Amino acid sequence: MGMVEVTVNGRTHTVQCDDGQEIRLKRLAQYVDGRVRELGGGNGSIGDLRLLVLTSLIIADELSDAYDEIKRLRTALAETSKTGEQRLTDELQRVAEQIERLAAACHLAEPPATP
Numbered sequence: 001m002g003m004v005e006v007t008v009n010g011r012t013h014t015v016q017c018d019d020g021q022e023i024r025l026k027r028l029a030q031y032v033d034g035r036v037r038e039l040g041g042g043n044g045s046i047g048d049l050r051l052l053v054l055t056s057l058i059i060a061d062e063l064s065d066a067y068d069e070i071k072r073l074r075t076a077l078a079e080t081s082k083t084g085e086q087r088l089t090d091e092l093q094r095v096a097e098q099i100e101r102l103a104a105a106c107h108l109a110e111p112p113a114t115p
């Protein structure tokens with residue numbers, strides 16, 4: 001397990017993570033720190049715990065919005081796929097009917113078979 005030092009709201013914390021995840025964890029901590037600074041800068045002294053709770057709620061809201069967008073995009077993709085599949089099915093049916101008509105016309109135009 002890797003150990004990473006991250007700074008959030010001016011305080012350094014040592015955090016354990018899976019090997020290879022150190023850079024990702026530092027990037028995430030920088031994001032959280034940025035959000036904490038945004039909130040802390042405009043709200044005066046509201047206390048560390050309250051500031052971290054508010055920041056967590058804002059990040060959770062962003063995550064919820066992202067999940068909702070993913071669901072919306074997946075639904076749109078599924079609908080597009082179904083529409084595309086239906087178009088393809090309709091076109092194949094049209095071509096099959098045309099081939100059957102041509103085959104029937106060719107069959108009618110054939111000279112009678114000699115015994």
